[in-house]
Amino acid sequence: MPIYFDHNATTPLDPRVLEAMLPYLADAAYGNPSSVHRYGRAARQALDTAREQVAALVGAQAMQLTFTSGGTEANNLALKGFAARHSHARMLVSAIEHAAVIEPAQVLATQGIAVEMIPVNGQGRVEPSALDALLRAGNIGLVSVMRANNETGVIQDIPAIAGRVRAAGAVLHCDAVQAAGKLPLDFGASGAHLMTISAHKIYGPRGVGALIVDKTLELEPLQHGGGQEKGLRGGTENLAAIVGFGVAAELARQELASRTEHARGLRDRLEGGLRGLPGTVIFGDGAERLSNTLQFGTPGFESETLLMSLDRKGIAVSSGSACHSGKTEPSHVLMAMDVERDLALSAIRVSLGQQNTPEEVDRFLEVFRGIVQGISAAIPNRATAG
Amino acid sequence: MSANPIYLDYAATTPVDPRVVEVMARCLSTDAAFGNPASSHAHGRAAAQIVEQARIQVAMLIGAEPEEVIFTSGATESNNLAIRGVAQFQRGRGRHIVTLKTEHKSVVDPCRQLEKEGWRVTWLKPQSDGLVDLAELEAALVADTVLVAIMHANNETGVVQDVAAIARLTRARGITFLVDATQSVGKLPLDLGALGVDLLSCSAHKLYGPKGIGALYVRRQPRAKLSPQMHGGGHERGLRPGTLATHQVAGFGEACRMAQQEMAGEQSRLAVLRERLWAGLSQLPEIWRNGHHGHSLASILNVSFGGVEGEALLADLDGLSISSGSACTSASAEPSYVLRALGRSDELAQASLRFSLGRWTTAAEIDTAIAQVTATVERLRALSPVWQAPVIPAVRRA
Numbered sequence: 039m040p041i042y043f044d045h046n047a048t049t050p051l052d053p054r055v056l057e058a059m060l061p062y063l064a065d066a067a068y069g070n071p072s073s074v075h076r077y078g079r080a081a082r083q084a085l086d087t088a089r090e091q092v093a094a095l096v097g098a099q100a101m102q103l104t105f106t107s108g109g110t111e112a113n114n115l116a117l118k119g120f121a122a123r124h125s126h127a128r129m130l131v132s133a134i135e136h137a138a139v140i141e142p143a144q145v146l147a148t149q150g151i152a153v154e155m156i157p158v159n160g161q162g163r164v165e166p167s168a169l170d171a172l173l174r175a176g177n178i179g180l181v182s183v184m185r186a187n188n189e190t191g192v193i194q195d196i197p198a199i200a201g202r203v204r205a206a207g208a209v210l211h212c213d214a215v216q217a218a219g220k221l222p223l224d225f226g227a228s229g230a231h232l233m234t235i236s237a238h239k240i241y242g243p244r245g246v247g248a249l250i251v252d253k254t255l256e257l258e259p260l261q262h263g264g265g266q267e268k269g270l271r272g273g274t275e276n277l278a279a280i281v282g283f284g285v286a287a288e289l290a291r292q293e294l295a296s297r298t299e300h301a302r303g304l305r306d307r308l309e310g311g312l313r314g315l316p317g318t319v320i321f322g323d324g325a326e327r328l329s330n331t332l333q334f335g336t337p338g339f340e341s342e343t344l345l346m347s348l349d350r351k352g353i354a355v356s357s358g359s360a361c362h363s364g365k366t367e368p369s370h371v372l373m374a375m376d377v378e379r380d381l382a383l384s385a386i387r388v389s390l391g392q393q394n395t396p397e398e399v400d401r402f403l404e405v406f407r408g409i410v411q412g413i414s415a416a417i418p419n420r421a422t423a424g
Numbered sequence: 425m426s427a428n429p430i431y432l433d434y435a436a437t438t439p440v441d442p443r444v445v446e447v448m449a450r451c452l453s454t455d456a457a458f459g460n461p462a463s464s465h466a467h468g469r470a471a472a473q474i475v476e477q478a479r480i481q482v483a484m485l486i487g488a489e490p491e492e493v494i495f496t497s498g499a500t501e502s503n504n505l506a507i508r509g510v511a512q513f514q515r516g517r518g519r520h521i522v523t524l525k526t527e528h529k530s531v532v533d534p535c536r537q538l539e540k541e542g543w544r545v546t547w548l549k550p551q552s553d554g555l556v557d558l559a560e561l562e563a564a565l566v567a568d569t570v571l572v573a574i575m576h577a578n579n580e581t582g583v584v585q586d587v588a589a590i591a592r593l594t595r596a597r598g599i600t601f602l603v604d605a606t607q608s609v610g611k612l613p614l615d616l617g618a619l620g621v622d623l624l625s626c627s628a629h630k631l632y633g634p635k636g637i638g639a640l641y642v643r644r645q646p647r648a649k650l651s652p653q654m655h656g657g658g659h660e661r662g663l664r665p666g667t668l669a670t671h672q673v674a675g676f677g678e679a680c681r682m683a684q685q686e687m688a689g690e691q692s693r694l695a696v697l698r699e700r701l702w703a704g705l706s707q708l709p710e711i712w713r714n715g716h717h718g719h720s721l722a723s724i725l726n727v728s729f730g731g732v733e734g735e736a737l738l739a740d741l742d743g744l745s746i747s748s749g750s751a752c753t754s755a756s757a758e759p760s761y762v763l764r765a766l767g768r769s770d771e772l773a774q775a776s777l778r779f780s781l782g783r784w785t786t787a788a789e790i791d792t793a794i795a796q797v798t799a800t801v802e803r804l805r806a807l808s809p810v811w812q813a814p815v816i817p818a819v820r821r822a
Contacts, residue, residue, distance in 0.1 A: 056452050064445045078745075107636065113656060114653075139656070141656040144655070263504065263533040264533075274627075345464065
């Protein structure tokens with residue numbers, strides 16, 4: 039049985055979520071939620087219930103929540119939808135955002151908005167002084183800072199950031215795709231105006247996400263036609279996936295404490311074992327991180343080689359974002375943290391989940407040590423981790 | 425009142441075929457298939473394999489190359505991507521778009537949005553039978569036209585346009601041609617290898633697949649030119665980023681595979697049922713069939729009823745799941761813009777019903793529908809102060 043340590047890339051569907059989804063896949067409420075007949079009405083009811091469940095996970099109101107096809111679409115809607123309705127000269131985006139935030143920002147840059155990167159420190163944290171300096175120049179529309187980074191797990195102090203952003207008259211978007219289900223989230227109290235979440239990171243199905251939008255904010259829809267989601271996102275709703283999202287969100291909310299504790303125990307065990315390997319660097323280890331995430335570098339080694347060797351031994355991890363698998367550039371997140379390039383190119387990310395066990399952690403350590411020693415032994419002149 | 429209304433609204437959405445559910449459930453519960461298809465480890469590769477297999481199944485149904493199939497979250501997204509993508513990419517070349525008044529909202533609304541942003545749109549009015557006048561279309565194509573968007577089969581009337589003829593016009597002028605084939609994929613044979621169509625949109629939930637997944641066909645030879653509308657991650661050849669839902673894609677593929685096998689037989693069966701329905705309904709006087717009968721999907725029948733009020737008609741028929749106008753516009757009380765474009769008065773357009781048949785429709789259901797509609801129409805007419813029953817025996821109108 040292969041060991042799966044890549045939960046930040048995607049999670050397996052929780053059997054309880056599957057059970058809830060099957061009737062909606064099969065027949066019971068197969069109506070189009072926009073149809074006025076009985077099948078349509080039943081579908082609409084299921085839609086409304088799921089909306090409340092997902093909103094509850096992040097401390098938002100149901101009416102603030104718009105379902106999308108996933109986190110990528112929600113991030114695109116947040117940034118582009120905002121820019122289309124508000125004309126400000128500048129946008130700030132943290133240097134460690136996911137591609138689904140950075141690339142829309144780059145597109146907006148080609149359309150005349152000055153997009154600037156908010157730097158992070160060596161621990162991957164946005165420093166208040168750096169943010170203040172950027173905010174002071176004024177004329178800023180949107181600021182985007184993720185709650186927790188998908189590669190390092192480093193957590194940002196969103197309420198503090200939100201306070202500064204609001205004081206500058208700007209709007210805060212928070213990509214909470216990795217944080218939801220791992221940290222308690224309270225959209226209402228956070229000070230953010232926009233928040234992105236995704237089902238397939240919390241043991242829900244792929245194909246559905248959500249954007250939470252503060253009532254005072256108007257966004258231009260990206261997708262027109264049919265008027266669904268109060269006109270903000272046209273298109274027949276993916277009801278089965280939305281129902282799955284609702285159940286996954288409810289489970290995540292109920293089980294947050296136990297999942298976090300379970301993950302932390304395993305992650306700390308893994309880290310303890312890695313610190314035994316001389317030279318290993320854990321990225322962001324001085325900062326508060328998600329309890330399930332660990333990204334580390336092993337000097338003298340290359341991610342791709344390590345990943346392939348681990349894969350051959352039945353262990354699934356990644357180097358950084360799944361969306362960038364197969365690319366040979368170092369992670370932009372690690373570059374923003376001033377990690378030395380060769381070390382960044384050795385990065386391995388472990389992200390644990392609810393079914394992982396201590397035995398799997400021990401097996402990983404055993405296999406990993408074996409690979410490192412094996413490669414070192416094979417290349418005598420190679421600079422070893424020692 | 426029976427427990428379950430008779431479902432005659434397949435054009436709005438279809439139940440997911442049990443065989444498709446099985447394929448999807450397997451993907452959702454099997455350990456091997458949950459990986460992120462973009463990941464390079466074994467879990468990712470297993471998922472990617474399923475995705476590519478499904479891509480081939482979709483491609484085969486429409487006569488395309490697998491590389492030409494881009495997965496999206498549905499036809500609405502595909503249409504938005506095609507229309508905005510072409511407009512954006514080709515705006516140096518021109519800012520004129522030609523489409524029909526009778527297109528689905530997912531084409532109409534992005535075109536309207538572009539009008540607000542400075543594009544010119546020519547909204548062609550079809551003939552009263554729903555078919556576009558090819559001479560009028562040709563006359564509308566000018567030097568700075570960059571896109572023609574005309575659907576294959578209309579979702580309200582079932583009318584089927586001659587896309588081959590339209591494609592000859594657009595191909596000769598190097599204009600990109602988008603066909604919204606959401607209602608026709610899996611029902612009418614499509615061979616994009618032979619047809620000069622550049623972009624084609626479709627959605628799984630109209631052919632017994634799940635909601636939330638669709639595709640955009642993007643021609644490679646010659647290459648269709650459009651800009652992506654979502655960014656982040658580079659998936660689907662950069663045209664549509666976002667982690668793919670393996671189970672959705674697999675379900676879509678299976679639905680396409682089944683549709684391909686069963687298409688011919690199913691269309692014949694539905695044609696017979698649809699004519700049975702019309703024969704039964706047309707016992708009523710003062711009713712009219714909307715849309716050309718010959719060039720039409722076998723599964724859709726759209727009828728206008730004189731002397732009744734539309735909302736009352738629909739409300740009384742709660743033993744049937746049908747629609748007046750399209751599902752996506754059910755919430756509004758506006759008369760169908762499609763029927764108005766065909767020349768129906770507001771009153772008649774509002775008093776129209778769309779019956780759309782499908783895989784589980786039976787002759788018995790048709791007969792019950794005939795009985796219920798007939799009874800309701802007669803009752804409403806009897807109550808109406810303005811209805812006058814014809815003095816001579818009913819003239820059966822086409």
